[in-house]
Each structure stands twice: as structure tokens, then as C-alpha cells.
Amino acid sequence: MRLPGGSDGGRRNTGGNGPSTLPAGTIGPPPPRRPARRQVCRTTSGRSSFRAGLPLLLPCRFAEPDRSVAQVVTACLNHTPRIPRAAVAPRRQPHFAGVPHSQGRLARCRIPPALPHFSRVNAEALRLESTEASPPLLRARGLTKVYGSGPAAVRALDGVDLDLYPGEFVVLLGPSGSGKTTLLNQLGGLDVPTAGDLWFGSLNLARASEAERTLYRRNAVGFVFQFYNLIPSLTARENVALITEIAARPMDPEEALRLVQLGERLDHFPSQLSGGEQQRVAIARAIAKRPAVLLCDEPTGALDVRTGVAVLEAIERVNRELGTLTVVITHNAVIADMADRVIHLMDGRIQHQRRNPQRVPPRALQW
Template identity: 65%
Template sequence: MSESPDSPPVFRTEAVTRVYRTGAVDVWALRGVDLTLAEGELVVLLGASGSGKSTLVNILGGLDLATSGRVFFRGQDLSRASDRELTAYRRDHVGFVFQFYNLVPSLTARENVALVTEIARRPMPAEEALARVGLAHRMDHFPAELSGGEQQRVAIARAIAKQPDVLLCDEPTGALDSATGVQVLEALYEVNRDLGTATVLITHNAAIQRIAHRVIVLADGKVVRDERNAARVLPAEVSW
């Protein structure tokens, strides 16, 4: 499944700012961000450290709140949601993948994924989720028995097992070498293509932007470029 330019937006933000107070100093992480994310779209967020990428994704995911402006998820105004509503939103609609895998060492890959399926509204079986990321043969291995790339793919399986509407990925290949990173990108690419999960992928690696439907570049808390790729490439074709 792929997005259409006419698809209704999953996310829409209006003039979003985020200001952190450090002592007597205001630090502006975001400065009036307007954007949309369509159904089934894979968007790459690029920008230097401190440009606001992670802050924006945390706000989209309901992990942080905007200082001003509004954030809509399918018409729901997240900027006015209660803590309880945000908890339900994260649980029911959002899958997170971070740079570090955050797996439980004493649980197998299957058991790590099953932690999410126990609380999801419409879970995918852990076995199916692991098979989708190419780990059907490693389900009963513990994290210490898996490579870094395999552990990250378990984390992706855990995120998709609750069949989220949105997958938010913060530097998912940042701790991996290029060959392993490609395997992780392939898993994300295929989840987006096959399940139609709207996906936002933060990266410092500009080459990765070629796999996206759309590329958004942030600098100093502002969107400085937002453009659609005329042609996409497969993750295996990315030059690292």
C-alpha cells in the first residue's frame, strides 16, 4: 500500500513551537512548524543535531507537548488532550523505534514482542511480526544471542505488533554499520509498503532520504525544505 497525494492527513501541525527553560534562558527547539503526514507515507526527517527532529517526533508521538501551536492526529487535537488521552493515543495508535533497542534481556525475541501484544487493541501475533522483519528463525533467542541489527529488527517487530497507525523512528540505524543498517531499513520499508503504516524516520544520513516518499529538512527548529522524491530507491540501493 502506498500513499496518495489526496489521502487525508494522519498528522497536521499548525505553528508548533517548543521552548525549554534552562535557568533563565529560553531554548527554542521548534519555531513555528507546519507540516502534514499522509496515510501510508514514509517521510525522512533530516537535520543537524539540535535542529528539532527528535522534539518534533516526540510531540507527534505524544511523548512531549508543544509550547504553542496545535497538533492534530486524524482530527484529534493532541495539544489539548489530557494525560489519560495521550496515554491511550500512544498505546493504541503509535509504534516507536529508537536508536537503542530497549529489549528485556531475560526474555526471548518472541516474548519481547508479546509484551506489546498483551496490551494492544488488535494485536498481530508475535510470530507474524517477527516473520515480517525476517526473524522467524530467531524467535526463541535472547537479545544477547542476537546481533545489533537483529535486536533492532526485534524492536521494529515489537512496534508493529500492535498494528499502529503511525511508526515513529528516531535514528534506528544510528548504532549500526552500513550492511546491518540496510537490513533495518529494508524491514521499515517493507512494513510501510505492505501494511501501509505511516512512517517518520529521523536520520543524520542524507543518503537514506532516497527511500522516502517525502523528505523534510529542519534547521534551527524550522522546516527549511519539504519536497517529494520524484523517484524512490530500495534500501539496498542506498550508498552509505
């Protein structure tokens, strides 16, 4: 076949044993196609993974050129509301100092291991003797946080000294702007103080690197907030499994959900759960890593009294049975009666604190 004007358009025959030039004015057969392969869209890190660590294979039919990785993940989750159990199987990882780690620098992080799974009797003994026999788990000295500078500077925390012990149940009270949430962010490694020291074992969080604080948050701290932050396209079991995938020594998702009295709601989606049940899923997700510290910021703020009691019972059960240091921020002074210790904050300082002679069960609180 000859092209108009007698030109061959520069086409060459690439078939046969080697390249050869065809006679002028002819076009050779197209080059052979490669065998079709099933392609998988991967994230920029080179792994098929969800942000929280859940392995996912993303079919390329969702990976359009103008879509970001986040949009592809969202499309896949909406397309497949259920994830197979094998996809969320826990993966054991090395734990803290002295254990080889692929990122050698983190292996030298001096964070003590989280508390083991205490029996109910041992956890109760630990709680009663913590202030006398054991060293504090968290120790703050001169903790100060200043936002802004110059005349507009705000001292959210002003020289706080505080010791928190394993197995304690502590309630932080104070008006808005007193520094409760700022203190909670410091204890959880979410923020860095302007001055002072905050020790977790031998790790000074005020001087720690970002990698060390990340490892601390991942393995030693569980967070419960006023809003549940559940993934709507995942079941209760799968929401909890997101944490067990990246934790160093996780418990089984089913075990965590049974601990908060949701053993019969494992395969329900958030839209099928009440507000109190969703908050309990969030608690199960926080404790599935077996944290040494559980931090709760207004866990009952969006709930009615009856539902709030159920959530408080779940938090109290975690503290009692796992021996987890539990710190709860609240505006509701009634909740203070169920704590071991109550700390009142005002203008970024500890105004006073008291120890309850006996803890009151959540159902016995006078609302």
C-alpha cells in the same frame, strides 16, 4: 506447669467451644494454626502483572521484606528465563471511541482507529494517492516548543506547519539541535507543545488529557529508537508479546517477527542475536500493535552499513505492506533517497522539503 513466681503470664486457653480461663499458674495449648496456603506476591495495583502488561506470578521466596516490587520482578525474571506461551497470550481489549470501556472516560477519546492490515497493492495505492485523495493523518499548525524561560529560553520548535499522510515514508534531516527529536516527541504524544495545535484525526494532542495521550501512544504509535531496549531474560517472541498483551488490536508475535525476517529466531534471547537482529526485534515489537504511525529515531545510528541496510529493509517492508505512516529521523542524508518526502529542519523550523520522484530500495543506496 507453674511459671516462676506463681504467675500465669496472662495466658488464656482459646481451645474448645469457647474462651475459658485456666486455673492460675497453668498455660494452655497454643492456638490451632491455619491451613498452609501457597501465597503469591502481587504488585501494588492488586494484579500480578509486569509493567508492560505481561501477567506474572511471583513466588514469595523472592519477596523479602526489604525488596521493592521492581526487585522482586527482576529476581523472578532472572530465575525463570522462559515464560510459558499461555502466559503471554494476547488479550483483546475494546478499541477507541464508541466502545464500552471499564474506565468510561477513555471510551470518549476521539482517536480514529489504526490502519487495517493493507495488502501490498492497497498499501502502494494508498501511498501514491495520499497527498491528493486522503486527509492528513497528522496535522501540525504553528507547533512551538520552548524550554526554559527568560533569557535562557530555547525555542526547540518555532511555528512548524506540517501535514503527514497515511502510508507515507518521511525522512527528517537536520544537524544536531535543529529540532528533529523534539518534533518526533510531539508527533508521538511524548511531550506537549508550548503553543500551536497537533491533530490526529479529530484529537488535538496539544489540548488532550494525559489519559488521551496515553491511549494514543498505546494504540496508534509505534516507537523505534537507536537503542533496542529489549528485556534480556525474554526471547524475541516474548519481547514482542509484551506489546500484544496491552494493544487493542495486535497481530500475532510470530507474524510480526516474520515480517522483519526473523521467523527462525523466535526463541532466541537478545544475547544470542546480532545488533541488527535485536533492532529488528524492536521494530517487530513496535508494529505488533498495528500502529497507524511508526516513529524511528536514528534506527541505524549504532549499526554498520550492512546491518543498517537490513534494518532499513525491515522498516521499508512495514511501510509498504502495512500502509503505516513512517517517519525516520537520521543524520545520514543517504537514507533520504528511500523516502517519499524529505524534510530539512534548521533552528526549529522547516527549512525546505522535497518529494522524491521514485523511492530507492535500501540495497541500492549509495553509502
